[in-house]
Amino acid sequence: SVYLCNRDLWLKFHQHTTEMIITKQGRRMFPTLQISLQGLDPQAHYNVFVDMVLADPHHWKFQTGKWVPCGQAEQLPANGRIYMHPDSPNSGAHWMKQDITFSKLKLTNNKNCDQGFIVLNSMHKHQPRIHVIEVGSCSGTTRESSDLQTHCFPETQFIAVTAYQNTDITQLKIDHNPFAKGFRDSYDRTSERATP
Amino acid sequence: SVYLCNRDLWLKFHQHTTEMIITKQGRRMFPTLQISLQGLDPQAHYNVFVDMVLADPHHWKFQTGKWVPCGQAEQLPANGRIYMHPDSPNSGAHWMKQDITFSKLKLTNNKNCDQGFIVLNSMHKHQPRIHVIEVGSCSGTTRESSDLQTHCFPETQFIAVTAYQNTDITQLKIDHNPFAKGFRDSYDRTSERATP
């Protein structure tokens, strides 16, 4: 009833251990989380949101070209931040109509960041989780009887970093993220300027 | 309990009869509707949205430098489109915390446009209306007892056009809309290019 639309892309990164930049002001993920949902009640209303949990109990470092565990993880702040999909709340019909993309989700290491940012610890491995919850017949608050679906895709695990460690990852980002087009080897700066 | 934040700007346009471009793909308004709300119940939840009604029963044309009535108005499509503020639904506390800006509202003359666009008739005068409605304790649907506040600011009336008629209006748009900066007489193209 749920699948990862851009799984092939995620797997390319996962092969090399995915890294995601975190900054004070917040940085988008790339690849983005992009899913398809089926099997909801078209009439009912749902919130869809993302949070992150530690993927393992280790602190990691990158040494001699490899990620190696290094001591114990710090726990994430107890009141872990969530990213509510901007379409929330919405009908089951809406969520099932097209892919659900979390392209504006931002990662940060700044614990004072506004709500809507996800706060992570650098050099720790994280597992994104996608939650779907019915918003009951009583305004915004969750009915006790409503069930919460939680979905985990292990191929979306990543290590949060403040600067890329593995050049393979950097190259994959440059090759696939449209905003990094300027760094592609194949990018021809002259063709853009010569205009009739 | 409600006022127009950028009233001074609206008045500058209103003096010359405000015009708003409408296009097939949708065009933003400038000035934008920007209001401050007070007196809501901080705990309750509200939707805030905009619609437009005809400001008078006339068709208008611009002749010899003036807007003159010219025949009878066509009625707007009965199922007039609304623009729901993207923060909706939200708490009274949220709406009162800061100004409410409808900067992404788009006007169109395309009756097949997606929901979220406001469809208008060219060469007709329109009156924007701002509505605040409590979304009751029963999920999304309106309680019968909830009251709908409607606010009209006459200084925000405008004639929808597909091309500007009055050059005074064009000049005000250029002078005040940041996206039209390139058309300002005072804009110095050289200073941007000479960089150390």
Place this chain on the structure above:
DNA sequence: TTCTTAGCACCTAGGTGCCAAGAT
């Protein structure tokens, strides 16, 4: 050493009025 930060050039994405051509 190892990790973090701020400024940068370079992009994507999309909002302006202008203008010439098209439609009615």
Place this chain on the structure above:
DNA sequence: ATCTTGGCACCTAGGTGCTAAGAA
């Protein structure tokens, strides 16, 4: 005649990895 449309150069706004300097 009058109104509408589409392409354009020119902007705003903001997402990239890079680099050098700073922090721990």
